[in-house]
Amino acid sequence: MANVLICYGTTEGQTGKIAARMAEFAAEWGHAATVADAATSSARLPLGAFDAVVVAASVHRRRHQESVERFVRENLPALQRLPTAFFSVSLSAAGREPRQRDGARACADAFLQATGWRPGTVRLVAGALAYSRYGLLTRRLMQLIAWRESGDTDTSRDYEYTDWEKLRRDLEVFLAHAVPREADLRPIFAGEGV
Numbered sequence: 559m560a561n562v563l564i565c566y567g568t569t570e571g572q573t574g575k576i577a578a579r580m581a582e583f584a585a586e587w588g589h590a591a592t593v594a595d596a597a598t599s600s601a602r603l604p605l606g607a608f609d610a611v612v613v614a615a616s617v618h619r620r621r622h623q624e625s626v627e628r629f630v631r632e633n634l635p636a637l638q639r640l641p642t643a644f645f646s647v648s649l650s651a652a653g654r655e656p657r658q659r660d661g662a663r664a665c666a667d668a669f670l671q672a673t674g675w676r677p678g679t680v681r682l683v684a685g686a687l688a689y690s691r692y693g694l695l696t697r698r699l700m701q702l703i704a705w706r707e708s709g710d711t712d713t714s715r716d717y718e719y720t721d722w723e724k725l726r727r728d729l730e731v732f733l734a735h736a737v738p739r740e741a742d743l744r745p746i747f748a749g750e751g752v
Contacts, residue, residue: 560609560737562591565599567615567623572686573647576720577614580645583726589733596625605636610643610736612729613677616685617648617665630673641736643679644670645728652684652719653707679732684719691716 562584566577574595581591594603596615605611613630615622630637646669650662662682670676687710689697701711710717 560589560733561607562589562733562737563603563605563608563611564591564593565596565603565611565613565626565629566593567596567626567629569616569618569623570686570688570691572688572718572720573614573616576645576647576683576725577612579722579725580612580614580729583729584733587730587733589737596623596629599629603633605633605640608640610641610733611637612643612645612732614645614647614683615669617646617650617662620665620668622646622665622669627669627673630675634673634675637675637677641732642675642677643681643729643732643736644675644677645681645683645725647683647685647720649685649687649709649719651682655707658707678736679728681728683725683728684721686719687717689713689716 564577564580566573568574577593581593584591592608613626615626644666646662646666648662648665650658650665653659653662659682666680666682670680687700687704689700692700697713701713703709705711
């Protein structure tokens with residue numbers, strides 16, 4: 559069992575939902591997961607108490623949350639010593655066109671360049687189009703963008719694009735490589751297995 563920190567930043571709530579789901583997945587595999595909102599927890603988290611760290615942040619206006627950027631900068635030395643993963647959440651990650659996914663990758667790359675962080679795993683995660691949570695101006699702007707991209711434009715409902723099974727697999731692969739199983743930690747004696 560490992561202690562895993564899942565630190566996230568969210569604007570409309572989808573990345574918070576993703577972080578909570580990651581914690582559920584980790585618990586199913588026998589790990590203890592702590593979920594922390596970077597906007598309220600930031601540098602107060604003792605990273606030395608964790609075996610691995612997952613950071614999840616959503617993209618808005620081509621940038622991730624400042625609170626997540628601050629968390630990474632303030633904890634960079636500890637993050638560089640631990641197994642880490644970055645899950646960048648955006649609508650572009652759900653795009654049908656390669657240029658859309660390339661845009662999502664560019665945002666993740668810009669975040670990593672700006673912070674100097676080099677996580678062992680980087681994944682793009684499709685987010686949600688939360689019309690019900692937007693103000694009037696944002697709702698219309700998002701509808702225009704969705705229309706231009708041949709997306710969902712009915713503003714009377716929300717659209718969730720997160721592929722939960724892919725998220726589960728990506729997290730499972732990260733944790734399998736990042737956290738050694740107990741069997742891998744037992745001492746090896748001379749002649750064992752011969």
